[in-house]
Amino acid sequence: MITSVTNSVVKNLTKLQLKKYRMLTQQMIVESKHLVDAAHAYGSVLAVYATVPFEAYPNAIILSEHVMKKITNTKTPPTIIALCEIPQNTDIHARVLCLENIQDPGNVGTILRSALAFGFKTVILDQCADPYSPKVLRSTQGTIFKLSLMFMSIEQFSQNHPNYQMIATSKEPVLNQVIPSPPLALMLGNEGSGLSPKSLALSDHQLWIQTAEVDSLNVAIAGAILMHQLSPFSRIDGFEG
Numbered sequence: 001m002i003t004s005v006t007n008s009v010v011k012n013l014t015k016l017q018l019k020k021y022r023m024l025t026q027q028m029i030v031e032s033k034h035l036v037d038a039a040h041a042y043g044s045v046l047a048v049y050a051t052v053p054f055e056a057y058p059n060a061i062i063l064s065e066h067v068m069k070k071i072t073n074t075k076t077p078p079t080i081i082a083l084c085e086i087p088q089n090t091d092i093h094a095r096v097l098c099l100e101n102i103q104d105p106g107n108v109g110t111i112l113r114s115a116l117a118f119g120f121k122t123v124i125l126d127q128c129a130d131p132y133s134p135k136v137l138r139s140t141q142g143t144i145f146k147l148s149l150m151f152m153s154i155e156q157f158s159q160n161h162p163n164y165q166m167i168a169t170s171k172e173p174v175l176n177q178v179i180p181s182p183p184l185a186l187m188l189g190n191e192g193s194g195l196s197p198k199s200l201a202l203s204d205h206q207l208w209i210q211t212a213e214v215d216s217l218n219v220a221i222a223g224a225i226l227m228h229q230l231s232p233f234s235r236i237d238g239f240e241g
Contacts (some may be wrong), residue, residue, distance in 0.1 A: 001062040001063065001064060002061065002062070002063050002064065002067055003063075003064040003066075003067060004067070005066070005067055005070045007067075009061075010063075010067055010070065010071060013029065013049070013071045013083065014070055014071050014073075016028060016029050016083075017073055017134070019130045019132075019133065022086065022130070022132050022133075026085060026086045027046065027083060027084065027085060027086060028083075028084055028086050028132040028137070029071070029072070029081050029082070029083055029084070029134065030081065030082050030084055030137055030142075031072055031074075031078040031080075031081045031134060031137070031138065032078050032080065032081075032138070033054070033056075033079075033080050034141065034142060035082075035137060035138070035141075035142050036048060036057070036080055036081065036082040037056075037142070038142030038143075038145050039082050039084045039142075039145060040082070041145070042087065042145035042146075044084040044085045044086075044087060044145065045082045045083070045084055046082075046083045046084060046085060047061065047082065047083045048060040048061070048080065048081070048082045048083075049061045049062075049063050049068070049071070049080070049081050049082070049083070050062060050063070050079055050080040050081075051063055051064070051065050051068050051077070051079050051080075052079055054080055057080070060080065065077055068081070072134065073134075074134075086132055087144065087145055087147075087149070089147065089148035089149065090148055090150065091121070091122065091148045092122050092148070092161065093119075093120070093121040093122045093148065094182035094183045094184075095118075095119050095120045095121070095122075095182055095183075095184060095185075095186075095227075095230065095231070096120065096122045096123070096124060096157070096161075096164060096183070096184070096185040096186070097111070097115045097120040097122070097123045097124070097185070097186055097188070097223070097227065098123075098124040098126065098154045098157060098166075098185050098186065098187045098188070098199075099111065099123065099124065099125055099126060099128050099188050100126040100127065100128070100154055100187065100188070100189045100190065100195055100196060100199055101126065101127045101128065101189065101190040101193075101196070102128045102129065102188065102189070102190060102191065102219060103128070103129050103190065103191065104129065104191060105129045105130075105133055105135035105136045105139065106135065106136075106139050106220075107129075107191065107218070107219055107220045108128055108129045108131060108136050108139070109131075109135070109136040109137070109138065109139020109140045110139050110220040110224075111188070111219070111220050111223050111224075112131065112136070112139075112140045112143060112144060112147060113139065113140050113141055113143045114220070114223060114224040114227055115143075115147065115223075115227060116143040116146055116147055117143075117224075117227075118224070118227035118228050118230070118231040118233070119227075119231050119232060120186065120227055120230075120231075121146070121147055121148060122147070122148045122150065123147055123148070123149050123150070124150050124151075124152060124154060124157045124185075125149060125150070125151050126151075126152065126153050126154050126199075127153075131144060131149055132144075154166075154187055154199045154202065155198060155199070155202065157185065158185075158202050161183070161185075163183055164183045164184060164185045165180040165183070165184040165185070165204045165205060166184075166185050166187060166202045166203050166204050166205075167180070167184060167185065167186045167187065167203060167204070167205045167206070167207060167226075167230070168187050168195055168199070168200055168202075168203035168205075168206050168207075169187075169188070169189075169194070169195075169206065169207055169208070169209070169222065169226065170206040170207060170208045171194075171208075171216075172208065177205075177207055177208065178205055179205075179207075179229065179230060180204070180205060184230065186223075186226055186227060186230060187199055187202075187203065188219055188222070188223045188226075189219070190219075191218075191219050207226055207229065209222055209225055209226070
């Protein structure tokens with residue numbers, strides 16, 4: 001059992017709380033058995049650490065609770081974590097989600113989970129919260145291992161893939177909304193300011209979400225609605241995915 005926070009292994013694991021060390025090592029930590037299982041199924045696990053024995057992981061290194069708390073920096077430390085390689089998926093699928101300057105980790109994680117649910121398996125991250133941070137990873141519920149995440153500007157993606165129809169959201173009603181056939185890319189912007197003018201100028205189509213009583217929706221909610229409309233599952237009010 002490791003009981004000292006000055007242990008070299010503990011020090012290296014603790015550094016992974018910081019983005020620069022995650023990027024330097026291309027490693028991350030996932031917390032909870034659900035996420036450890038997802039990482040194990042993907043083949044990303046390098047080592048497992050736990051505060052109690054787990055039958056599924058007999059080779060897990062046992063840590064004291066205060067060491068686990070140090071590594072995870074949480075009030076209530078998890079009972080199991082895994083050191084993982086950051087996934088290196090680079091496939092470009094027919095439905096792409098482009099996120100620009102979305103800063104709330106909970107929003108990013110929720111959006112990534114919805115992206116997988118509605119078939120947007122490639123996600124472009126343009127100046128967003130780090131998807132490999134603990135808060136985002138917890139929100140993804142393990143779906144991150146089934147997505148292709150790519151770091152580039154929306155403009156760069158559009159230039160590299162001119163055959164993709166670029167779709168933005170509209171604050172004003174759009175008559176006769178057109179849902180293009182794939183390949184397509186849905187763009188979602190910052191929680192407060194939305195998409196930048198540069199990204200808006202790239203749009204081939206704009207979609208409007210009709211609401212009552214409220215002026216706007218949380219970006220994760222709006223994103224889920226639009227991804228569903230653009231998915232193969234949508235057959236609502238004449239929309240065809």
